Amino acid sequence: MNLESPKVTVNKSAQDVFDFLINVENFEKLMPENISKFEVLDEGKFLFALKGMPEIVLKQKEAISPNKIVLGAAGGKLDFSLVGDINETSGEQSEIQLSFTGDFNPMMAMMIKGPITKFIETLATNIPNAI
Template sequence: MNLEGRKIMVNKSSKELFEMLKKPEDYKNLMPDSLTSFEHREDGFKFGLKGMPEVALKIAELEEDKKVVLKSASSSLDFSLTGNINPISEDKTEVQLLFDGNFNPFIKMMVEKPLQNFINALTDKIEQL
């Protein structure tokens, strides 16, 4: 299952944005308003949203000023969330979030809409930076 956030412009350099997205503690500021818990670790973070089970993510790949990949920290869930960072100018950067999950059809049906809403909420928060 693949989901895409909309492409947005952020008034920050690609370096500034990358530096923020590679720090697990900085994701707390990007979470939707329905956040109920957040705990960061050295290599990732765990969070809970109203009406959803807690999710743990770890930073799996960093490509300097270009890409940050978060993967599920649970072996029972196979998915990744990629933030593609594209510098437009010195202080403008295009960002897009991409979700890639390997779910059975039943799970996909249950999580597709909440996941798209989550990606949209993250995108909105990043756009406000």
Template sequence: MHIEATKKQVAKSDKEVFEFLTDIKNFETLMPDNIDKFEVLDENTFKFALKGMPEIVLRLKEQNPNDKVVLGAASDKLPFTLTANITSLGENESEVALSFEGQFNAMMAMMIKSPITNFMETLSTNMDKIGQ
């Protein structure tokens, strides 16, 4: 299953966006209002829960300076990745494209497609909060 959020232009350099996204405690800033729990487990791992949803543990899996940040599920039960591709648009402007990639059976994909799509759009929208 592949989901892409709307690309978001951010009034920060690609370096600033990259540094924000690789400091995983900052993801709390990007979370939707209906977050039930957010906990940093270590410098590369956090868990969160949205109301009515199970807890999800995400781990920083890959980073290419000022270009890409990949978070992945810490559990092999639901294998997926959340990727942020960062493109510089100038000295103080960049664009962030979020994508979700997961391996799910048809039933699970049907159940989670809408909540994940909404979650991704919220993360993208909240990119405005970087550096505030």
């Protein structure tokens, strides 16, 4: 399953956006309003839960400054990744797009497609105001 957020324009350089996202503590500022738990577990690793959903642990898997950050599932039964692609459009403006990739059975994919799509859209649209 591959899902993408809309591209979001940020009035910051690609390096500024990258520096913000590389610090996992900042993801708390991007979370939807229905977050019930957020905890930094380690450098590059955090746990979060949305109301009515199980806890999810994400850890930084890859970072290519200033254009790409990859977070992935840290344990658990599901294997997926969340990728942030950052492209500088001018000196002080850039675009970011989040993409979610996971290998799920068809039933699971059908159940989580809507909530995951909404989740990555919320993360992306909150970035310009959070930085």
